[in-house]
Amino acid sequence: MTDYRMNILVCGGTGCRSSEGANLYDELVSLLADKGLEKEIQVVSTGCFGFCEKGPVVKILPDNTFYVQVQAADAREIIEEHVIKGRKVEHLLYVAPESGKKVPDSKHMDFYKKQVRIALRNCGFINPENIDEYVAREGYAAMAKCLGEMTPEQVIKEIKKAELRGRGGAGFPTGTKWELTRKSEADQKYVVCNADEGDPGAFMDRSILEGDPHSVIEAMAICGYCIGADKGLVYIRAEYPLAIKRLKIALDQARNYGLLGENILNTGFDFEIELRYGAGAFVCGEETALIHSMEGKRGEPTFKPPFPAEKGYLGKPTNVNNVETYANIPPIINKGAKWFSSIGTEKSKGTKVFALAGKINNVGLIEVPMGTTLREVIYDIGGGIKNGKEFKAVQTGGPSGGCLTKNFLDTPIDYESLTKAGSMMGSGGMIVMDEDDCMVSIAKFYLEFTLDESCGKCNPCRIGNKRLWEILDKISKGNGTKEDLNRLKLLSNVVKDASLCGLGQTSPNPILSTMDNFWDEYLAHVEDKRCPAGQCKAMMQYVIDPNKCTGCTLCSRICPVSAIEGERKKPHEIDPETCIKCGACMEKCKFEAISVA
Amino acid sequence: MEITRDLKNHKVQLSENAIALVKKICRRFNYEEGELINILHAVQSQFGYLPAEIQELIAKELDISVAKVYGVVTFYSFFTMKPKGKYPISLCMGTACYVRGAENILNEIKRQLNIDEGETTPDGLFSLSSLRCVGACGLAPVLMVGEKVYGRVAQADVRKIISEYKAGCPTHPSKE
Numbered sequence: 071m072t073d074y075r076m077n078i079l080v081c082g083g084t085g086c087r088s089s090e091g092a093n094l095y096d097e098l099v100s101l102l103a104d105k106g107l108e109k110e111i112q113v114v115s116t117g118c119f120g121f122c123e124k125g126p127v128v129k130i131l132p133d134n135t136f137y138v139q140v141q142a143a144d145a146r147e148i149i150e151e152h153v154i155k156g157r158k159v160e161h162l163l164y165v166a167p168e169s170g171k172k173v174p175d176s177k178h179m180d181f182y183k184k185q186v187r188i189a190l191r192n193c194g195f196i197n198p199e200n201i202d203e204y205v206a207r208e209g210y211a212a213m214a215k216c217l218g219e220m221t222p223e224q225v226i227k228e229i230k231k232a233e234l235r236g237r238g239g240a241g242f243p244t245g246t247k248w249e250l251t252r253k254s255e256a257d258q259k260y261v262v263c264n265a266d267e268g269d270p271g272a273f274m275d276r277s278i279l280e281g282d283p284h285s286v287i288e289a290m291a292i293c294g295y296c297i298g299a300d301k302g303l304v305y306i307r308a309e310y311p312l313a314i315k316r317l318k319i320a321l322d323q324a325r326n327y328g329l330l331g332e333n334i335l336n337t338g339f340d341f342e343i344e345l346r347y348g349a350g351a352f353v354c355g356e357e358t359a360l361i362h363s364m365e366g367k368r369g370e371p372t373f374k375p376p377f378p379a380e381k382g383y384l385g386k387p388t389n390v391n392n393v394e395t396y397a398n399i400p401p402i403i404n405k406g407a408k409w410f411s412s413i414g415t416e417k418s419k420g421t422k423v424f425a426l427a428g429k430i431n432n433v434g435l436i437e438v439p440m441g442t443t444l445r446e447v448i449y450d451i452g453g454g455i456k457n458g459k460e461f462k463a464v465q466t467g468g469p470s471g472g473c474l475t476k477n478f479l480d481t482p483i484d485y486e487s488l489t490k491a492g493s494m495m496g497s498g499g500m501i502v503m504d505e506d507d508c509m510v511s512i513a514k515f516y517l518e519f520t521l522d523e524s525c526g527k528c529n530p531c532r533i534g535n536k537r538l539w540e541i542l543d544k545i546s547k548g549n550g551t552k553e554d555l556n557r558l559k560l561l562s563n564v565v566k567d568a569s570l571c572g573l574g575q576t577s578p579n580p581i582l583s584t585m586d587n588f589w590d591e592y593l594a595h596v597e598d599k600r601c602p603a604g605q606c607k608a609m610m611q612y613v614i615d616p617n618k619c620t621g622c623t624l625c626s627r628i629c630p631v632s633a634i635e636g637e638r639k640k641p642h643e644i645d646p647e648t649c650i651k652c653g654a655c656m657e658k659c660k661f662e663a664i665s666v667a
Numbered sequence: 668m669e670i671t672r673d674l675k676n677h678k679v680q681l682s683e684n685a686i687a688l689v690k691k692i693c694r695r696f697n698y699e700e701g702e703l704i705n706i707l708h709a710v711q712s713q714f715g716y717l718p719a720e721i722q723e724l725i726a727k728e729l730d731i732s733v734a735k736v737y738g739v740v741t742f743y744s745f746f747t748m749k750p751k752g753k754y755p756i757s758l759c760m761g762t763a764c765y766v767r768g769a770e771n772i773l774n775e776i777k778r779q780l781n782i783d784e785g786e787t788t789p790d791g792l793f794s795l796s797s798l799r800c801v802g803a804c805g806l807a808p809v810l811m812v813g814e815k816v817y818g819r820v821a822q823a824d825v826r827k828i829i830s831e832y833k834a835g836c837p838t839h840p841s842k843e
Contacts, residue, residue: 122805271762273802349743427763
């Protein structure tokens with residue numbers, strides 16, 4: 071990278087590629103070649119920059135100019151103005167929403183100011199398909215240090231001292247897990263990377279694998295050295311084609327450089343990594359289920375103990391960690407446990423990556439030190455709520471987590487605080503909701519997900535969740551009673567206590583947390599048969615205000631089911647029996663005559 | 668690939684080439700039971716779906732029960748026993764898309780195509796499925812037709828997108 075006068079970084083993450091980032095890259099490359107500048111200036115397709123809201127994103131080094139929503143048609147202007155004449159392309163710069171001013175570079179963007187990037191250190195900086203760029207940023211230095219200068223015990227001691235905890239959600243101390251697997255005696259052991267990211271609305275692991283695959287490979291090799299394994303397996307979702315492709319390229323390059331395979335760096339240590347594909351089952355994020363799936367079976371969880379550290383893949387001791395956890399290992403070895411544990415809170419060290427999404431201005435991928443408050447994440451980094459609406463709740467932990475209200479906005483993000491508040495850390499999904507979101511519907515949405523994903527092995531989860539969903543459905547259709555609310559709570563606790571694995575034990579959390587925090591809303595649904603957010607369709611009715619209606623006939627023409635009738639220039643009426651409540655009429659009415667009652 | 672379907676009896680006739688291909692895939696994975704999921708991935712990528720007859724063949728090749736193969740096929744949402752349409756439409760129902768109105772989009776597609784989730788239109792053109800998070804939450808709600816991603820889809824866009832595919836000349840997906 072340093073061989074070039076200038077680097078043009080084009081985000082090659084899934085979000086930006088989906089909005090035509092790939093064409094932009096090709097266009098930039100061909101224009102540079104036309105001008106004969108390809109030896110001086112390099113175009114790099116990187117991993118995710120995080121600022122998905124305004125993709126496709128382009129960053130120019132060394133001055134950090136940050137261009138947003140760049141289309142292939144803008145490539146010529148970037149080359150002719152910025153690259154050749156040294157003038158920034160003003161209309162592509164990011165405009166700060168509060169001040170309305172253009173921001174010259176990424177260092178001055180509020181989105182990045184409060185972030186600390188450890189796991190995402192290389193995402194958006196390097197070309198993930200080029201091992202040399204990883205090596206240039208201390209890549210494989212940690213592995214060399216471990217193999218050359220440290221004993222496995224010393225490495226484990228360092229990880230324990232760093233107090234790194236599992237980033238998949240549960241927060242089990244990583245060093246302890248490694249130590250347990252090391253102590254299990256066996257002729258063969260395995261290192262497994264859990265890349266089966268299944269939370270709806272989460273894309274942390276995928277972004278790391280797409281943006282910095284070598285960091286995971288390096289960490290897995292270090293883990294293999296520590297626990298005494300010569301084989302690693304990455305269990306990855308088949309729905310992540312780009313991550314799979316980049317991981318495969320990275321594995322080949324590492325083998326060619328002698329960083330994987332036999333006798334790595336002449337130390338006598340052998341390590342090889344294979345890919346295993348998931349096939350779409352959320353429960354496979356649970357480690358015993360994941361192991362069964364890798365064995366070619368249905369991904370049903372089994373009782374622990376025995377833990378995978380004693381009896382895992384093919385009955386052998388297996389260490390399972392999640393992608394983000396591994397991505398933290400090389401920096402800990404390079405910079406030391408003391409540095410790592412200086413970041414974060416008393417019990418939660420380091421940083422956490424979140425996929426920030428929902429009704430928020432800056433949707434994207436962020437990494438913040440543990441202890442950052444939800445308010446800082448939502449308002450300072452996330453830029454507040456979309457369209458000036460009112461904040462209602464933030465959901466963390468996906469289908470296993472809960473919804474927190476504005477009373478919890480000053481909660482510091484760490485494992486214990488979030489659990490105490492009634493949610494959980496989870497793997498890093500963070501969905502922001504505004505006043506238009508109905509909490510009963512949200513709970514129902516998550517239950518629908520669990521229902522789909524329950525493996526069916528144990529009764530509380532298979533049958534209990536179905537009954538929970540039915541009660542929620544009844545409430546959202548306006549047929550619920552107060553007795554239903556009691557039953558909902560009681561059954562939630564039964565499912566929680568009696569289920570076999572983490573999926574069932576946490577599936578009622580979205581219900582319990584919304585009931586705790588939004589009891590009034592549940593009451594309005596059952597007592598007044600009213601949905602305060604106006605989302606539950608069965609309970610609402612579109613009506614035309616005869617005083618405002620001018621009889622322009624637009625609504626009756628737009629209605630897909632011909633439910634609106636009336637004479638020209640006279641007030642129209644909606645037939646509630648025929649109306650399917652699609653809202654098209656309200657959206658199109660020029661006189662604001664249609665409202666929800 | 669070479670599958671003839673007898674729609675009346677819901678039977679599938681595998682051609683000799685098709686049988687040879689499935690056998691070849693099983694051989695490539697050394698007939699190992701532990702490779703079942705990888706085998707199913709490979710076979711589905713060739714045929715587009717996994718009809719019962721193919722599952723029987725795989726079971727025979729690996730010397731395991733059909734129930735075992737069927738158990739795995741039905742467990743994982745990635746595997747399907749029904750053929751997909753020429754233009755498979757998938758709608759992201761991840762939380763980010765959900766709170767930005769994916770449900771309305773889903774209903775609109777169902778209405779336009781007159782099919783439910785998991786079904787294919789009688790002309791074989793479109794099939795509809797919902798999936799969990801494609802990771803493009805910045806573009807929510809997201810709709811995919813095949814590999815093409817349509818971001819920030821509004822209810823009114825659905826009819827337009829579908830009619831473009833019906834006309835056989837889908838325009839470029841970039842929208843802004």
